[in-house]
């Protein structure tokens with residue numbers, strides 16, 4: 504028997520409830536690799552899946568947790584053997600397949616990535632899907648020409664998980680970072696991660712009809728979308744790129760016009776972490792181990808345990824989680 508956060512659905516009322524329960528290995532879904540989970544974390548999707556599911560969960564009872572890091576216990580796949588340290592993000596684990604909010608998880612070998620040298624499992628989950636996706640965004644901006652010295656890079660939703668890691672990585676790579684936040688009390692935190700300019704969220708949430716604004720940003724990691732992305736696109740310097748990760752401010756790009764794309768050659772790069780090919784996953788984890796300063800990562804961490812998850816799930820849906828939650832499932 505081991506502990507898991509199990510979400511159950513009452514068929515009559517349709518309501519879901521989450522509680523820590525004891526389950527067995529036989530309860531776990533099929534897969535080639537059994538992992539002794541050490542740490543997981545809390546993402547926006549986890550908030551949905553710990554709660555009513557938001558359309559992501561197919562079947563109940565369900566064990567959420569869209570990412571985890573741990574040690575291989577059993578494997579029928581040649582790529583992994585007992586004792587290997589692994590990390591998992593994406594592939595709809597924690598949504599369609601049982602996830603990391605348990606002391607053990609059984610998954611497909613294809614979904615795992617070996618933990619890179621220089622990162623332990625706690626650090627890997629301090630990074631988590633949010634930080635991994637932030638790294639994918641930085642790599643996409645670099646692949647499209649971003650270099651230090653080109654001017655400030657904007658990070659939206661900066662005090663959140665994606666934004667915190669993006670800020671720390673970009674600053675460490677030598678970029679000037681302008682951090683957008685709706686929480687003025689987080690200014691010291693953002694400066695400690697390396698932001699040199701703080702932009703108040705209110706400055707970017709008004710939808711305007713202007714076709715273009717003054718050129719300000721040499722790149723942008725955007726976790727917010729909504730009206731903010733519509734405004735940011737009009738403020739990008741000629742030939743630069745925005746990496747679009749999230750929708751914390753709404754699913755549309757409000758007030759967006761074609762002008763930044765056709766008059767300034769601005770690129771909008773879509774970033775998906777769920778279906779990333781293996782080669783790009785290992786490339787991103789290696790870059791994280793190299794380019795994310797571990798002392799900055801530690802400053803983002805808020806520790807938690809399985810029993811804290813129902814409340815943390817509600818908090819992240821309200822945009823009230825700071826930095827990165829690390830869940831010790833044991």
Ligand code: NDP
Nearest residue numbers: 547660661662663664665684685749750751752775776822
């Ligand atoms: P967090 O909740 O940790 O951070 C989101 C941040 O966005 C908040 O902290 C807040 O930052 C800001 N924010 C929240 N609400 C609003 C609003 N209404 N208007 C403007 N800003 C707002 O979430 P994550 O960082 O983990 O994830 C961010 C987004 O990225 C989510 O939409 C998530 O689903 C998505 N995502 C996508 C992935 C992909 O594969 N593409 C992978 C991982 C995440 P502040 O307080 O500083 O203003």
